[in-house]
Amino acid sequence: MQVMKWSVIALAVAAGTTQMAVASEQSESKGFVEDSSLNLLLRNTYWNRDYNKGTNDQKAWGQGFIGTFESGFTQGTVGVGVDAFGLLGLKLDGGAGTAGDHNLGGMFNTEGTPNSKGVLAPKDDWSQAGAAVKVRISNTVLKYGNQMPSLPVLAYDDSRLLPQSFTGALVTSKEIEGLELNVGRFTQDSPMWSPESDEGNLKQIDIYGGSYKVNDQLSVALYASDIEDVAKKKYANVNYQIPLSEEQSLAFDFNIYKTKFDSDFTDADKNTIFSLAGTYAFGAHALTLAYQQNSGDSGYLYDIGDGGSAIFLANSYYSDFNQEDEKSWQVAYDLDFATYGVPGLSWRTAYVYGYDISTDDGEGKEREFFNQVKYTVQSGPAKDLAFKARNSIYRNSNNDSGYSDDLNEWRLFIEYPLSIL
Structure with a gap:
């Protein structure tokens, strides 16, 4: 952690010697x-997870309302302001037997007493x-x-109906x-x-780090965290973009996490996971190849006090391909239909294959075929109305190995933003 801290300070000093203050x-x-x-x-979400067994399938449909208020800052040397949010989720479909282990598709907590089937x-x-409350100098x-x-x-x-939130202090400079x-x-x-303020049982997480845009082609980032009684993490990123012509470019994105676990949290000691992705963009098209590798005493763990999206890695879709000793390859293709006369429409398809997973039965394998289509209305009375359909077809070689069963999953979203003030 000390090395990480000094690296961030060195990054700031180096930046200060080459750039003027804004x-x-x-x-x-x-x-x-x-x-x-x-x-x-306004967000309408439908979520369906079919395990191909005829039982234990999970599905949910809900309507969400996400209101956000951001004030300006008072004038003067020190400015003061307030940010606030209000969330409301209404269940439209989904009952006992479709909620999964503890919630309805990550949208609604369970309550009451179990039914005749214990659900x-x-x-x-x-x-x-x-x-x-926010203060700016x-x-x-x-x-x-x-x-x-x-x-x-x-x-x-924020991958379901309503977003996750945290309580604490954050300085951004x-x-x-x-x-x-x-x-x-x-x-x-x-x-x-759930509206519970601490259902995640977080004691405390300290974070520090930064990102620096060296120039139009190169950016870097260094971060670290200490989740009390859980783990200490370090993260680094390098992103490099190479313009090849007016309509062609090549980009490389490298991400790495190093985790040291607390002995009271798990028997595992440490974990390292990294991903390297290369993307060739040409006109309306983009082709991505990525490799991801995990090593250490366990898989990469997140949402352990650091949020459900604390996995800035290339091969994260339905599966995160983050199991113990796992290696994975990805090939993906993106298409922007604006070039073909349909602005606002895009499509992404990807295939990820993971192997060498450490299991009780030997070496496990998993694979996922992912597709996502998005469309945002560009003009007229329904301007900014957005539709998104996401599908994952997931299979693995060891359903009893501790990671997910085979499944087909759909996530459908309709969003409409309204600017009130």
Whole structure:
């Protein structure tokens, strides 16, 4: 951790010697009300997980309302503001027997007493509200309260109906052009399916690190976290883009996590996982090849106090291909239909194959065929109305090895953002 800390400091110093400080955002503040915004996102989500057995299938359908308010900052050397959110989820379909182990598709917690089959029924609705106070000096912001951070070592999950949130303090500094530094401490974790402020049983997570855009082609990042009584993590990223012509480019993205586990949390000692992806983009098309490798005493663990999206790795779809000793390859293709007269429509397809997984029965294998289509209305009365259909076909060689059973999964989303203020 000390090495990581000094690396971040060195990154900041190096940046300071090559870049000028940017203009102060606080000096340009128009005021608490004048810079305020109020938005409402309407999200309809359908989720279906078919295990091809005729039993234990999971499905859910819900309507979500996500309201967000962001104030401006008061004028002066020190600016003060408030951010707030309100969440409401309504169950449209899904009952006892479709909720899975503890929630309905990651949308609604279960309640009451088990039915004749020993299954709990999911709640019909749930709601939550949160707020954070923020203070800004120059280009540095301190925020305390309920937040939705999105950093490699602490990232909230928003993959179902309503988003995950955390409670704590986060400092974000952008005093030097291209450089962002983050330091934070969070003590509560509220999941996607419940208003409980600490259902994740988070004691405390400390995070620090930063990202630096060296130039238009190269960017780097270093982060670290300490999840109390769970694990310490380090993360690094290098992203390099090479323009080949006006309509062609080549990009490389390298990500790595190193985890040291607390002895009271698991018998495993440590874990290292990395991914390297290369993407060749040409016109409306993009072809990606990626390799990911895991080593150590266990698979890579996340959502252990650091959020359900704290896995900035190339081969993360339905499966994360993050099992013990696992190696995996990916080939993916992206198509932007704007070139063909349909702006707002895109398609991504990918195939990922994982092997050499350590299991009780020897070496396991898994594979996933992924497809996602997205369309956003570009103009007219329904402008910004968005549709997304995501499908995963997943298979593995050892259903009893401790990772997922074979399944076919659909996730369907309809979103409509409304700008109220």
